[in-house]
Amino acid sequence: MLPRFELYMPETLEEACRLKAKGALPVAGGTDVYVNMHGGKERPAALVDIKGVKELDGVSFSLEKGFEIGALTSHRRIEEWDKIKRYHYALFQGCSQVGSVQIRYRGTVGGNIMNGAPSADSCGPLLACGAEVVVAGPKGERVIPFEKFYTGFKKHDIAEDELLKRILLPVPPENSGTAYYKYTRRGAMDLALLGVSAYLELTEGRVDIARIALTTAATTPVRSYNAESVLAGNKLTDELIIKAAEAVAAEGKPRSSWRSSAEFRVRLLHDLTVTVLHEAAERAGKSFDEKSEPIPAKFYEGQLGLKSAGKEEHECKQSR
Numbered sequence: 475m476l477p478r479f480e481l482y483m484p485e486t487l488e489e490a491c492r493l494k495a496k497g498a499l500p501v502a503g504g505t506d507v508y509v510n511m512h513g514g515k516e517r518p519a520a521l522v523d524i525k526g527v528k529e530l531d532g533v534s535f536s537l538e539k540g541f542e543i544g545a546l547t548s549h550r551r552i553e554e555w556d557k558i559k560r561y562h563y564a565l566f567q568g569c570s571q572v573g574s575v576q577i578r579y580r581g582t583v584g585g586n587i588m589n590g591a592p593s594a595d596s597c598g599p600l601l602a603c604g605a606e607v608v609v610a611g612p613k614g615e616r617v618i619p620f621e622k623f624y625t626g627f628k629k630h631d632i633a634e635d636e637l638l639k640r641i642l643l644p645v646p647p648e649n650s651g652t653a654y655y656k657y658t659r660r661g662a663m664d665l666a667l668l669g670v671s672a673y674l675e676l677t678e679g680r681v682d683i684a685r686i687a688l689t690t691a692a693t694t695p696v697r698s699y700n701a702e703s704v705l706a707g708n709k710l711t712d713e714l715i716i717k718a719a720e721a722v723a724a725e726g727k728p729r730s731s732w733r734s735s736a737e738f739r740v741r742l743l744h745d746l747t748v749t750v751l752h753e754a755a756e757r758a759g760k761s762f763d764e765k766s767e768p769i770p771a772k773f774y775e776g777q778l779g780l781k782s783a784g785k786e787e788h789e790c791k792q793s794r
């Protein structure tokens with residue numbers, strides 16, 4: 475049973491922000507909020523249901539402005555959006571692996587960011603893809619680079635009277651590619667034991683820009699800046715990929731939990747970095763029309779050895 479609470483259902487951003495400032499907890503899809511209340515982790519006296527606030531809803535895309543994704547956009551909407559697959563495949567991979575289909579219809583990308591979990595599946599890809607977030611309140615809007623939005627465990631650069639309004643993503647150049655790999659203990663509906671996302675921009679095999687983001691490797695989703703600087707400006711060889719993977723493993727700070735020891739997570743950081751860098755590099759070499767196609771993951775097996783995942787295993791991971 476849920477504890478008793480006051481429920482507000484405003485239709486404007488202004489009213490929603492006013493209610494939040496007075497202490498009401500925002501609820502979008504409720505897949506975190508109601509679960510926490512049901513389990514006794516949270517007992518808010520008041521909830522402000524923001525689903526009716528039009529300013530937080532809707533998506534748009536143009537080649538000039540890129541993607542604008544309303545905070546209320548569901549994971550399912552992202553998963554089914556052909557343009558996301560074409561330009562930001564890693565985000566498709568992240569959103570399509572959240573929970574079950576039912577959870578993806580209900581849960582929002584805004585809620586995934588704001589719950590602050592280090593395991594949030596959309597957040598590593600958003601970091602790798604160069605996202606910005608827009609927060610809005612009575613003083614207007616602020617645009618914040620996503621990597622600066624987390625200020626600590628479950629903490630964000632957002633004021634009491636502000637709400638997350640939109641997520642912005644650029645249109646990447648054709649010589650770029652992305653990938654996300656989520657490692658789970660079981661094949662269905664599980665949180666990431668560890669996740670690595672990569673974005674690469676390559677010119678004639680040389681790395682122009684690299685972004686690597688880690689899920690469940692610190693108190694928040696984080697970028698691995700050391701590994702990125704190992705890659706930037708250099709020819710992308712197998713040896714360089716191993717060096718970057720070593721830098722990721724050295725930089726990540728995963729903890730032990732009932733899901734896994736910290737040592738195993740560090741090992742995964744290394745091996746999954748090799749996997750996603752290969753996949754992102756392969757996608758970078760493809761035309762936009764071909765980037766939407768899945769690429770079977772290649773797993774690291776000892777120094778430079780790579781093994782392709784079986785087709786069935788790959789399809790299972792992608793379709794969840």
Ligand SMILES: Cc1cc2nc3c(=O)[nH]c(=O)nc-3n(C[C@H](O)[C@H](O)[C@H](O)COP(=O)(O)OP(=O)(O)OC[C@H]3O[C@@H](n4cnc5c(N)ncnc54)[C@H](O)[C@@H]3O)c2cc1C
Binds near residue numbers: 639
């Ligand atoms: C069975 C199950 C499986 C799951 N599996 C996964 C998984 O595999 N991967 C994963 O990443 N997550 C998973 N989740 C967690 C959850 O579904 C996601 O985090 C989801 O994206 C949350 O979105 P929501 O709209 O339901 O958020 P809500 O529960 O409505 O809100 C979450 C938090 O964000 C705040 N919030 C929401 N919107 C805003 C806004 N616009 N501005 C400011 N604050 C806001 C709320 O106050 C709350 O603190 C799972 C949950 C369940 C129940």
